[in-house]
Amino acid sequence: xxxxxIEQNNQVLTAADGTPLRTALARATRRxxxxxxxLVLPLLLFVxxxxxxxxxxxxxxxxxxxxxxxxxxxxxxxxSENDISGVPDEAAFEALVTDLRLARENKTIGKVATxxxxxxxxxxxxxxxAARKAKKLEPPYKxxxxxxxxxxxxxxxxxxxxxxxxxxxxxxxxxALDMEYDETGSIVRVPEKSRVYxxxxxxxxxxxxxxxxxxxxxxxxxxxxxxxxxxxxxxxxMIFVLLPFWTSLLVRTTSWxxxxxxxxxxxxxxxxxxxINDDGRFQLMYNQAGTIIAMTHILLPFMVLPMYSVMKTIPxxxxxxxxxxGASSWTAFxxxxxxxxxxxxxxxxxxxxxxxxxxxxxxxxxGGSSGQLISNEIARHMLSSLNWSLAxxxxxxxLFIIILLYWLYDRLIGIDNMKLG
Numbered sequence: 001x002x003x004x005x006i007e008q009n010n011q012v013l014t015a016a017d018g019t020p021l022r023t024a025l026a027r028a029t030r031r032x033x034x035x036x037x038x039l040v041l042p043l044l045l046f047v048x049x050x051x052x053x054x055x056x057x058x059x060x061x062x063x064x065x066x067x068x069x070x071x072x073x074x075x076x077x078x079x080s081e082n083d084i085s086g087v088p089d090e091a092a093f094e095a096l097v098t099d100l101r102l103a104r105e106n107k108t109i110g111k112v113a114t115x116x117x118x119x120x121x122x123x124x125x126x127x128x129x130a131a132r133k134a135k136k137l138e139p140p141y142k143x144x145x146x147x148x149x150x151x152x153x154x155x156x157x158x159x160x161x162x163x164x165x166x167x168x169x170x171x172x173x174x175x176a177l178d179m180e181y182d183e184t185g186s187i188v189r190v191p192e193k194s195r196v197y198x199x200x201x202x203x204x205x206x207x208x209x210x211x212x213x214x215x216x217x218x219x220x221x222x223x224x225x226x227x228x229x230x231x232x233x234x235x236x237x238m239i240f241v242l243l244p245f246w247t248s249l250l251v252r253t254t255s256w257x258x259x260x261x262x263x264x265x266x267x268x269x270x271x272x273x274x275x276i277n278d279d280g281r282f283q284l285m286y287n288q289a290g291t292i293i294a295m296t297h298i299l300l301p302f303m304v305l306p307m308y309s310v311m312k313t314i315p316x317x318x319x320x321x322x323x324x325x326g327a328s329s330w331t332a333f334x335x336x337x338x339x340x341x342x343x344x345x346x347x348x349x350x351x352x353x354x355x356x357x358x359x360x361x362x363x364x365x366x367g368g369s370s371g372q373l374i375s376n377e378i379a380r381h382m383l384s385s386l387n388w389s390l391a392x393x394x395x396x397x398x399l400f401i402i403i404l405l406y407w408l409y410d411r412l413i414g415i416d417n418m419k420l421g
Contacts, residue, residue: 055399062172062392067115068164071108072099076165086155086163093141093152100127100134118387119160119171119180126151156183172393187392197377197394201401204373205289208356212303212349214296219303219348220341224305227311249298256294260284260366264355286368294366299355301349310344346413354402374398 013021069076074095084092103109113127126149137144145152159181163169174180174187178195182188189195222241226234244252259265267281276282284290314337324330360375367373374394381391 010239052341056249058392060392061389062396063170064168064388065115065164065172066167067111069105069167071106071112072096072165074102075099075161079162079165084158086150087153087158089247090140090142092158093145096145097134097137097141100131104131104134114386115164116157116160118156118390119175123151123157159183159185172389173178173397175390176393176397197374198372200372200377201397203241204375204398205401207295207371208353211292211295211299211356212353214292214344215300215303215352216349217294219307220345223304223311223344226308227314228316241301242326244298244301249361252298253294253362256290256297257285257366260290260293261360269273283368288367288371290368291363291371293354293371294362295359298362299352302351302355306347306351307341307344310341310347314340341353341379342413346409350406350409357398357402363374 019027068400073090075098078092078095082088082092102107103112109128109131113124113131117124130145130148130152133148142152151157163171163181171181176197178190178198179187181188222237226237226241228234229237257264261267262281262283262285264285266284267276270276270279271278276375284293317334317341318336322336323329327335357373358375359373361371364376364379365372367376376395378391379397381387381394
């Protein structure tokens with residue numbers, strides 16, 4: 001036991017080693033904080049490396065692309081230093097030929113051509129073809145290049161090259177919002193038939209909201225049963241709720257394909273029972289219906305568990321007290337029980353909605369053309385078209401939308417009222 005001396009004059013408390021008690025307590029608190037920080041440091045590093053850094057890299061790639069500026073240095077310097085309107089003069093074409101020869105030697109012309117093809121369709125073959133013949137071109141280079149391909153005198157192409165000469169730009173964000181620059185440099189919407197991403201964003205948000213709503217309707221009675229049934233029955237029901245977590249996501253998705261396809265189990269049962277004829281089979285696969293059904297099944301446990309964790313803490317005496325005071329069963333439920341479940345409902349809706357917005361495997365397998373979500377388009381640009389900057393811009397826009405919805409949820413309901421357990 002520490003000895004504490006009390007000095008009669010200034011009442012200074014000291015520990016056994018003579019250190020002032022305030023200093024000793026501050027030192028002990030500091031050691032406890034450092035010990036706690038050391039315990040969470042591995043998790044913090046893991047989150048930074050696997051979460052914060054990739055998101056930061058995605059945000060940077062969405063507005064920073066050096067494929068053109070690094071591999072066409074002479075032309076990039078010329079375009080950055082000179083204001084051009086329309087097709088430039090001979091000096092710009094000379095710089096272009098110089099860089100085409102250099103890119104051909106360094107085998108980087110593919111990167112340049114791919115970067116330009118993102119915004120000017122067909123320019124990949126234009127750049128690679130000009131690079132192959134660049135060594136044989138002679139002045140005047142402007143006439144020589146236009147003779148090779150008339151697109152070299154297209155003002156839109158030169159406007160795009162001027163923007164690409166600056167590695168930082170908003171071109172990919174505009175493309176993600178179905179907008180582009182016109183020949184004058186003004187921002188305009190792309191033609192209606194070419195608008196792809198905004199409808200995909202809208203479809204993703206609507207389907208995610210619908211799936212969250214269906215999960216809420218299905219999960220509420222299940223969570224209520226789990227919270228009110230005797231323990232032996234609720235444990236058995238909980239096993240059925242958790243059973244999907246013990247099965248591979250790919251297996252569950254392909255199982256729905258087997259059940260819901262036109263020649264699948266569900267349609268066969270309806271035909272066998274005489275509900276429909278063989279020609280009237282339901283099309284429940286490779287469309288939005290398949291996406292909704294499969295994703296609702298997969299995400300349902302994420303709605304049940306937060307609601308159950310809240311309902312379990314609601315004392316049943318509250319409803320009994322309301323009934324004893326003259327309230328009907330419905331009034332007791334709606335006025336007493338339901339308001340106490342709102343934190344769990346809010347947590348479940350937010351969790352299911354965010355998971356649904358970013359789902360990829362299930363829409364890819366069962367969605368077809370009408371059931372695809374924005375995540376499938378992001379994956380296509382990452383894996384097929386290799387337009388990583390556009391994929392990063394699409395991902396960034398999706399991230400901003402989620403943050404905005406999260407902020408609105410906080411303003412309307414309050415994050416403090418949300419309970420995950």
